[in-house]
Amino acid sequence: MGVLVEGEWKDQWYDTKSTGGRFVRWQSPYRHWITPDGSPGPTGEGGFAAEPGRYHLYVSYACPWAHRTLIMRELKGLQNMISLSVTHWLMAERGWTFDPGPGVVSDSVNGARALYEVYLADNPKASGRATTPLLWDKKQRRIVSNESADIVRMFNSAFDGVGAQPGDFYPEPLRADIDALNDHIYDTVNNGVYKAGFASTQEAYEEAARGVFATLDELEKRLDKNRYLFGDRIVETDWRLFTTLVRFDAVYHGHFKCNLRRLIDYPNLH
Ligand SMILES: N[C@@H](CCC(=O)N[C@@H](CS)C(=O)NCC(=O)O)C(=O)O
CATH class of the missing domain: 1.20.1050.10 (Glutathione S-transferase Yfyf (Class Pi); Chain A, domain 2)
Incomplete structure (x- = not known):
């Protein structure tokens, strides 16, 4: 478990001292949206149009937040449109890695050996936690989103015009x-x-x-x-x-x- 500080990876556990022993979840800072025509979504910038083959999803099977996005990718039949990398199940000093192990699908897009390297590919001076899920734009070579709730919503409807399976889970x-x-x-x-x-x-x-x-x-x-x-x-x-x-x-x-x-x-x- 660790955190990026101005592009440097530091191995440290959550600090709960300043919050009276309470765990306070890190808010996802990457909040752009894929939309049918690339117009901006509810947060972030525009420019992320729904195109088959353009986006890549990074997940850990251990992670319940990433699991939501995987389920929606299946339900909407996006497996062939949105490629996938799966981390090693163990999160240790280097955070999530692509070390060889059961179920690991290595990073065919950025060649990262640990997930934090993908955050650095977006911004070499990035600060913050390197969490899954993470949605990557291969065209602009930058992060779209690392907020599972938003990714679920994008998958639900953004690709409907380019061949996603029918189904609306946010009626x-x-x-x-x-x-x-x-x-x-x-x-x-x-x-x-x-x-x-x-x-x-x-x-x-x-x-x-x-x-x-x-x-x-x-x-x-x-x-x-x-x-x-x-x-x-x-x-x-x-x-x-x-x-x-x-x-x-x-x-x-x-x-x-x-x-x-x-x-x-x-x-x-x-
Ligand atoms: N708000 C995020 C939370 C994601 C999250 O916390 N993922 C965990 C795994 S279950 C993680 O990657 N933690 C690594 C860390 O905090 O350093 C979301 O829902 O997408």
Whole structure:
């Protein structure tokens, strides 16, 4: 685990001292959008038009945020339009690497041996965390985005005019409700498990762990009568929840100490 400081890689763990033991997630600084015609999206600059073969996605299979983008790439049939690199499962002193290992797909675009080198290919003086997922523009040789929520949305619709499979996981009439439930699930479940796992005081840990289970209890009830969170239609919120739930008993219950209950104890969520 490490961080880039003005182009130099420094091996260091998250500092939670300044935040009362609380883990505060680094906000993604790369927030451009691929759009059908290259016009600017909700944030960042324009110039990223949807073209098959132009973009490359970097993921780690361990990462629930990257997992969302992989799912949307599959659901929308973008596998042949958006190429892929997969890091080694272990994140150690050099962060995510492309060292040989099971499932690793090396970097055919930038030839990076560690993911932070891709951040440096965008800007040799880059500062910040070298996180996955990371979406790269081969044409302009720069980063489009490293925010999974945005990447999921781009994949959902930007490529519809150039051969993506049909399917809309962010339907217009539900958008406000989807946004609100996404925020709640992000804060208390997707990021909630990290806040519990990385807390360095008892108080911060308890606050986060209890929040995780309060929301799981709520969602369990919500799914009493519905197959999916918004009825019988699956939307991005279900997939965003899924990537945390699928890791819950294997990872978060033990490793992140979210252990009041297991996922298997929730019949509807399980
Ligand atoms: N907000 C980002 C978070 C991504 C993220 O934190 N990824 C983790 C892996 S699960 C990572 O790469 N961490 C490396 C680090 O923080 O140095 C997103 O949703 O895309």
